[in-house]
Amino acid sequence: MEKRFAFRKELTTLNTAFKYELRECSGGEISMINGVVFSGDTSPVIKHAKKDFLDYLKVCFGVKNAIKDAVSICIKITQNDLEDVCEYKGRIVEISDDGITIRAFDDRGAAQAIYDLEDLMTAKKQPYLDKGKSKQKPLFSPRMAHSAYDVDIFPDKYLHRLAKEGVDAILVFTRGVNTPGNPAIEDFDYNKLIDKAEEYGIDVYAYSYLKNFNSPHKPNSEQVYEAVYGPVFKAHNKLKGIVFVGESVQFPSIDERTTGRSHVEYLNKDNLPDPKPAPGWWPCKDFSEWIQLVKKVIYKYKPTADIVFWTYNWGWAPEKERIELIDKLPTDISLLVTFEMFQNLPTKYGITERVCDYSVAFEGPGDYFLSEAKAAKRRGIRLYTQANAGGRTWDFGCMTYEPFPQQWMRRYQAMRECSEKYNLTGVMECHHFGFWPSFITKIEKRAFEYFADTPEKILNDVIGEFSEGQTEQCLEALNYWSEAIKLYMPTDNEQYCAMRVGPAFPLALGVYPHAPEYLRPENVMFGGGICEEYHLQSGRKSAEGLFTLHSVRIRTEMKILSDAIKLVRKGICVLKALKKKNKQLNRLINMGKYMIACFTTDINVKKMYIYRQKLFIAGTRQEVTSIIDNIKKLGSAEIKNSQRALKCVDKDSSLGYEPSMGYGGDRAHIEWKIRQVKHMMEHELGIYEKGLNF
Secondary structure: OOOOOOHHHHHOOOOOOOOOOOOOOOOOEEEOOOOEEEEEOOOHHHHHHHHHHHHHHHHHHOOOOOOOOOEEEEEEEOOOOOHHHOOOOOEEEEEEOOEEEEEEOOHHHHHHHHHHHHHHHHHHOOOEEEOEEEEEOEOOOOEEEOEOOEOOEOOHHHHHHHHHOOOOEEEEEEEEOOEEOOOOOOOOOHHHHHHHHHHOOOEEEEEEOOOOOOOOOOOOHHHHHHHHHHHHHHHOOOOOEEEEEHHHHOOOOOOOOOOOOOOOOOEOOOOOEOOOOOHHHOOOOOHHHHHHHHHHHHHHHOOOOEEEEEOHHHOOOOHHHHHHHHOOOOOOOEEEEEOOOOOEEEOOOOOEEEOOOOOOOOOOOOHHHHHHHHHHHHHOOEEEEEOOOOOOOOOOOOOOOOOOHHHHHHHHHHHHHHHHHHOEEEEEOOOOOOEOOOHHHHHHHHHOEOOOOOHHHHHHHHHHOOOOOOHHHHHHHHHHHHHHHOOOOOOHHHHHHHHHHHHHOOOOOOOOOOHHHOOOOOOOOOHHHHOOOHHHHHOOOHHHOOOOOHHHHHHHHHHHHHHHHHHHHHHHHHHHOOOOOOHHHHHHHHHHHHHHHHHHHHHHHHHHHHHHHHHHHOOOHHHHHHHHHHHHHHHHHHHHHHHHHHHHHHHOOOOOEEOOOEEOOOHHHHHHHHHHHHHHHHHHHHHHHHHOOO
């Protein structure tokens, strides 16, 4: 049984030993068995990479560096003789009997070349490298990531792990000067983090939580904006840039299609809910004036700041209005467009689902993304995407990462195509839940190289690293899982309800407005507030006529989820049948069992929803008695499902944790849920049973 937060040790472990049988070095290879000697250009970034390389050889192959017969690795930073990789992080590596020569455009490229050598040896599981010449450069930059360790917390070794994965930017929720989004952090030193990240070749972006509900049209607007945004870039001038998203911005827009008010002021003059969206959820015609003024203030202190404008909140709006806004934006900012959202997905059973939030159920790109990508290219605006490419979406709110390599590869290939067609240059890797290095991110790293191998080779190489010579079977199992996620329904009814905390979600007779508020940890960013049974009750979004109504979908969704469970079980059976199992394979099997527990809870919550509605309108004693019996059977089945889930979370402390919620689905929360279900069956249903006797 892993203790809580034990996963943080894994996140800050740079190199892990693996099993291998040393074979003879072939004539086409050079051996690292006697260690290496570095020479040439250096910097803090390169020093960290060199230190890691020596540690890698020691941990993985037991190599103790020796002077005699050590391989020479010469590093040269140059802008000459780099052929078609003479740009950011571009590098050429030549390996021969005389040693290894690395020529790189910058120190980040040199460091990445060193990490690439580690990847090559890991793929072989031998301390040997093939002779020859190779060249490489990144397809995307920046690659921006939040912390999976904890919100806004980036220990040195975690930064180093991110650098090894090819991540070159981190995101910090920012409320002001030295004020992060995580309320638990005391004495936060923004500049110290910026300097430390720079040592690993990583930039820092502020993710704006800066409050400024002031119109850009007011006479004093520049002074107000100066007071809000100026101090941050004056105090933290080495910030690479800042990300703005509608819901965190908002302002009293003059756009008559909006309320012109904050979203918390949702009542109109008749004291009724206003049907118009708040400005943060609509492509307001004066957002261009807002961004121009913000840009003017920030550029006073950082003329090269990357100002990122994210259209996440109004991707649902008509294309005409969205493109009209893009056509008015300045061209020296970056446009961030979510890759897969707001797409309608017809199912094989005749209902239509919708990608309401981040999901890999649909690989993308979505129509919303494509429409804005085309507009950005036409206008010459830098194009970024939020694609959750780091392997974790909101499909499973409390799962470490989503082990669906074939489906992720389909997304990566789609992103490569968008790079070519629409000049897609940057990627937001994750949001809130943070970047977790895994075999998925290894696949991503290789897929995001400019000169990438074929998808088949990448999948075979990466899966082969932990499959113990059983790569074909592992790929078969994981393909079942990749097909299962394509059946997932990425709606608010899933992602903000049962699938947010999995088996810890209540089976409620009444409504728990904020399901995981029980045992809520203190000083977390959102806690249980982001998980609400309200979404299940209201059928939110579908009720707006955007896709099939919730009450019509729900029974079919249970059938779809049952199909997904069958596919996950098939994958587990293949993995369990493998003769050789290492720690990583056993953890995959455990993760598969946890997925089944999540899907099962989701089905049972839907059944409970139906029983509850029937119970409230039942017209005879016989009907009430039958429904109560069914609820009790359902409660007993869900208790057993939750008890099985306890075994899963006990084996892996990362299951049940999400940085912005803290622990929302660990043993303590699942045990509370079991007590809640028992209470519901014994006491709450008892009231109905007693009422039958009058």
